[in-house]
């Protein structure tokens with residue numbers, strides 16, 4: 520098993536699949552071709568899906584003995600960029616550590632999924648098992664959006680559980696925070712710096728916005744923390760405005776990020792945005808202000824009774840239930856009605872230059888998921 524994982528991971532790492540939104544990133548076209556060929560050689564009939572122009576998913580089904588249910592396994596094919604790395608696309612082994620871009624996040628898991636597909640083509644699983652390899656998890660989740668909106672509604676039987684093989688240090692990821700991005704724009708009036716009375720400064724009112732964000736941040740830290748995820752947070756991310764040193768600025772913009780908890784409502788987030796807008800309006804002057812939500816990724820938490828969770832706990836009793844610091848496609852799957860857990864290898868350096876995955880932990884992931892699939896039962900509806 521060791522050598523099979525090393526060889527397969529080496530092939531996967533060799534293929535540059537840096538997300539296409541990153542400069543020089545080719546996206547998933549080549550790696551999805553590799554995955555599809557691998558599955559075809561096993562005798563499966565993989566479907567290549569056009570998630571977006573030049574962005575492809577690969578999906579393959581292994582029919583189960585019981586055709587009434589299905590279980591979904593998921594991995595993303597893209598990686599983050601490789602800036603600062605010496606040899607990102609060649610696998611290097613040092614003891615148990617396998618170095619290279621994507622080894623940990625998450626080509627090691629893609630190798631595990633392919634080996635599981637291989638095992639279950641020879642030993643039909645109790646219920647149908649759906650292997651989904653998606654594009655674009657590291658940016659806007661175009662792959663998972665396609666899968667959920669365009670493909671899953673046509674697929675039967677609808678999966679009764681999902682497993683996302685993101686790196687979790689062999690713990691069971693049951694929740695993660697959401698991400699929401701906001702922007703306000705302040706509009707003033709330009710004037711020469713020597714005649715400020717003729718203009719309306721659009722930068723100064725940001726002071727009230729920053730103060731209000733600071734107030735909200737303090738309140739969040741004083742609200743009861745989620746036992747696994749801690750407190751909700753926010754931070755100011757980008758400020759821009761003004762055109763020249765001798766000009767009263769006619770425009771400014773402030774963007775911030777809010778990390779949300781599963782118990783927080785959209786209404787609460789809308790109110791926070793409104794508070795910041797009102798704070799800027801209250802700042803003395805004739806400026807105008809507009810605000811909007813730019814982007815939302817929901818938080819996620821699986822029900823403690825979900826079959827996929829209890830089965831995974833049975834298959835891996837030593838694993839703790841943990842909240843994860845990163846956002847994942849599992850939130851979209853959960854929202855679409857598929858209770859989903861995260862479970863993957865030990866390693867280090869996702870999104871960093873010294874990325875590695877533990878070989879032993881990949882073997883554990885393989886063994887535990889094999890056991891889970893063998894014992895997964897379809898929940899009674």
Ligand SMILES: [Zn+2]
Pocket residue numbers: 595624625656685686
């Ligand atoms: Zn990932």
